[in-house]
Amino acid sequence: MAVAVSVRNVKKTYHGSPSIDALKNISFDIHHNEFFTLLGPSGCGKTTLLRLIAGFEDLTAGKLHLFEQNISHLPPEKRPVNTVFQHYALFPHMTIIENVAFGLRRLGKTENEANTAAEKMLELVHLDDFATRMPKQLSGGQQQRVALARALAPQPKVLLLDEPLSALDLKLRQNMRLELKRLQRETGITFVFVTHDQEEALAMSDRIAVMSAGKVQQIAKPDEIYETPANRFVADFIGDANFYDASIVKSENDVTTYQIGNGVHLKGPLRPNMPDNAKVTLFVRPEKISIINFSTLELVSGEIKDIVYLGSSTDYQIELNSSLSIVVRNENQQNGLAIAKPGDKVSLRIDPTSIRILESENS
Amino acid sequence: MAQKTDIRTLPGFRLATIGFFIYLYIPLLILVVFSFNATHSATVWDGFSLNWYAKAFDNSDIRRAAWNSLVVATFATIFATSFATMAALALARNHQIKHKPVFNGVLMLPLMVPEIVTAVATLTFFSVIGLSLGLGNIIIAHTVFCIPFAYLPIRARLHGMDKNMEIAAQDLYASKWATLRYVTLPLLTPGIISGAMLAFIISIDDFIITLMVAEAGSTTLPIYIYSLVRIGITPEVNAVSTILLCISIIFVTISYLVEKKR
Numbered sequence: 001m002a003v004a005v006s007v008r009n010v011k012k013t014y015h016g017s018p019s020i021d022a023l024k025n026i027s028f029d030i031h032h033n034e035f036f037t038l039l040g041p042s043g044c045g046k047t048t049l050l051r052l053i054a055g056f057e058d059l060t061a062g063k064l065h066l067f068e069q070n071i072s073h074l075p076p077e078k079r080p081v082n083t084v085f086q087h088y089a090l091f092p093h094m095t096i097i098e099n100v101a102f103g104l105r106r107l108g109k110t111e112n113e114a115n116t117a118a119e120k121m122l123e124l125v126h127l128d129d130f131a132t133r134m135p136k137q138l139s140g141g142q143q144q145r146v147a148l149a150r151a152l153a154p155q156p157k158v159l160l161l162d163e164p165l166s167a168l169d170l171k172l173r174q175n176m177r178l179e180l181k182r183l184q185r186e187t188g189i190t191f192v193f194v195t196h197d198q199e200e201a202l203a204m205s206d207r208i209a210v211m212s213a214g215k216v217q218q219i220a221k222p223d224e225i226y227e228t229p230a231n232r233f234v235a236d237f238i239g240d241a242n243f244y245d246a247s248i249v250k251s252e253n254d255v256t257t258y259q260i261g262n263g264v265h266l267k268g269p270l271r272p273n274m275p276d277n278a279k280v281t282l283f284v285r286p287e288k289i290s291i292i293n294f295s296t297l298e299l300v301s302g303e304i305k306d307i308v309y310l311g312s313s314t315d316y317q318i319e320l321n322s323s324l325s326i327v328v329r330n331e332n333q334q335n336g337l338a339i340a341k342p343g344d345k346v347s348l349r350i351d352p353t354s355i356r357i358l359e360s361e362n363s
Numbered sequence: 364m365a366q367k368t369d370i371r372t373l374p375g376f377r378l379a380t381i382g383f384f385i386y387l388y389i390p391l392l393i394l395v396v397f398s399f400n401a402t403h404s405a406t407v408w409d410g411f412s413l414n415w416y417a418k419a420f421d422n423s424d425i426r427r428a429a430w431n432s433l434v435v436a437t438f439a440t441i442f443a444t445s446f447a448t449m450a451a452l453a454l455a456r457n458h459q460i461k462h463k464p465v466f467n468g469v470l471m472l473p474l475m476v477p478e479i480v481t482a483v484a485t486l487t488f489f490s491v492i493g494l495s496l497g498l499g500n501i502i503i504a505h506t507v508f509c510i511p512f513a514y515l516p517i518r519a520r521l522h523g524m525d526k527n528m529e530i531a532a533q534d535l536y537a538s539k540w541a542t543l544r545y546v547t548l549p550l551l552t553p554g555i556i557s558g559a560m561l562a563f564i565i566s567i568d569d570f571i572i573t574l575m576v577a578e579a580g581s582t583t584l585p586i587y588i589y590s591l592v593r594i595g596i597t598p599e600v601n602a603v604s605t606i607l608l609c610i611s612i613i614f615v616t617i618s619y620l621v622e623k624k625r
Binding site for chain 1: 530541545549
């Protein structure tokens with residue numbers, strides 16, 4: 001697969017007192033035609049990386065290539081990439097069509113050519129009726145689509161999107177997710193999408209790079225990120241999880257028994273090449289556990305302490321012993337009734353294959 | 364809980380406000396009213412007439428002085444606004460400039476220095492270098508003290524501008540010049556117009572510096588009015604002053620409206 005953006009040993013330091021290492025030696029490739037997401041909490045360096053690719057900031061060290069062209073030190077106007085800004089940054093003194101045609105005009109297209117192409121882009125985002133309006137006459141969602149059309153019109157080799165949905169309300173945000181996916185498919189342009197919203201990232205991306213503290217923690221497909229996170233940070237940031245420090249009790253037939261607390265055992269997979277008495281971190285997603293009637297035959301039992309109703313599902317906080325608890329998520333049934341109430345004694349069924357063993361964090 | 368007191372609810376507020384506005388505007392009102400007086404008195408009302416305006420417009424000295432004022436104010440405005448725009452852009456956007464507060468302070472200095480000091484200094488300076496350009500001398504002097512007035516609204520506008528506008532322009536293949544031309548300057552225009560209006564009215568009613576710097580034949584309107592007053596106050600002075608007042612009001616209003624419209 002052709003490489004659209006190659007990031008090699010990229011570092012970015014903001015000098016000052018104190019100096020901040022926003023990016024600490026990052027390397028990875030973004031493939032051609034890919035919907036690639038940079039995901040992480042604020043301050044993790046994801047926006048800095050996007051701005052470096054766009055050329056709004058200078059690299060401290062390392063190299064950036066765009067389809068094998070070294071763009072490390074090109075000014076933004078020389079880079080065939082365009083950006084969709086978080087707050088749209090539409091030019092308020094220009095009409096919608098002038099906004100969308102702006103990039104093409106600067107590339108030397110005649111007014112006619114630029115306007116024709118701009119009209120096509122507006123059609124693509126369903127705003128062809130708004131060409132002669134001014135930006136402030138449009139709603140937030142419409143402005144967002146104009147920003148998209150404006151950035152796509154010059155047919156950039158890579159489109160950079162800086163948290164473009166964060167200013168929209170929930171329903172609009174969900175519609176725009178589908179819209180963005182469609183645009184990416186129809187234009188065939190590589191999208192690099194920055195967000196702190198894990199749901200957004202999982203829903204849209206071909207691949208996700210999870211970042212924290214200026215480093216890439218994991219790059220993988222959405223399901224791999226969710227199911228087999230590389231470390232505790234990724235597991236914790238994406239979705240919800242129960243974490244336990246555990247020690248090995250015994251191993252037999254590919255199943256290992258771990259002790260996660262005083263008298264509480266869990267069965268999980270065997271980690272290869274693990275020394276006896278090794279300390280590991282286990283985690284299990286709350287929706288992978290089922291609540292069953294109390295039975296002394298089951299390995300894990302406890303008492304329900306708290307119930308949190310979430311609409312489509314319900315979270316049960318279950319105390320395993322005085323210092324250990326677990327969260328179980330249950331899909332709500334047709335009648336919407338809770339399957340247990342606080343104070344109930346229940347047992348839990350946890351498939352050993354849904355237990356994951358984590359490595360220590362990459363920091 | 365301590366509640367914030369609205370100053371408008373305090374006793375005597377209304378009275379103080381009315382008193383303040385009377386103090387401020389009654390003299391102006393009297394001046395305007397007596398410019399329409401029928402007789403030759405600037406203090407006793409004797410019926411409505413536009414005579415004094417006709418007389419003022421008929422007076423070739425007044426016309427020449429008004430023309431001089433207009434020329435000086437126009438050129439001083441153009442120069443001062445251009446310099447102020449460049450200074451504001453450089454100080455706001457060029458990150459290589461060090462000691463920006465110093466430059467800012469120097470730009471603002473004409474606001475702080477007593478006008479009479481600037482006037483004497485300018486006069487001395489011109490005579491030392493032997494500069495004698497007629498109205499040109501006045502234009503140069505006016506440009507200097509108009510710069511801070513033009514600078515303030517332009518800087519305010521520039522600081523309020525979303526920096527992403529210029530970044531977005533560059534992202535869309537605009538060179539530095541194209542960014543300035545198609546994005547920065549159009550967005551800055553209200554500030555520039557507002558600054559120019561202020562510079563214009565500051566220039567057109569300047570007295571002290573102009574009096575010092577003006578050579579024979581380059582009398583401006585305020586100086587001419589002063590010379591008329593020394594002979595004796597007639598409604599003709601009131602008429603000319605009223606016209607000047609109207610010009611000021613028009614320009615300040617435009618400046619305000621342009622600045623308000625974002």
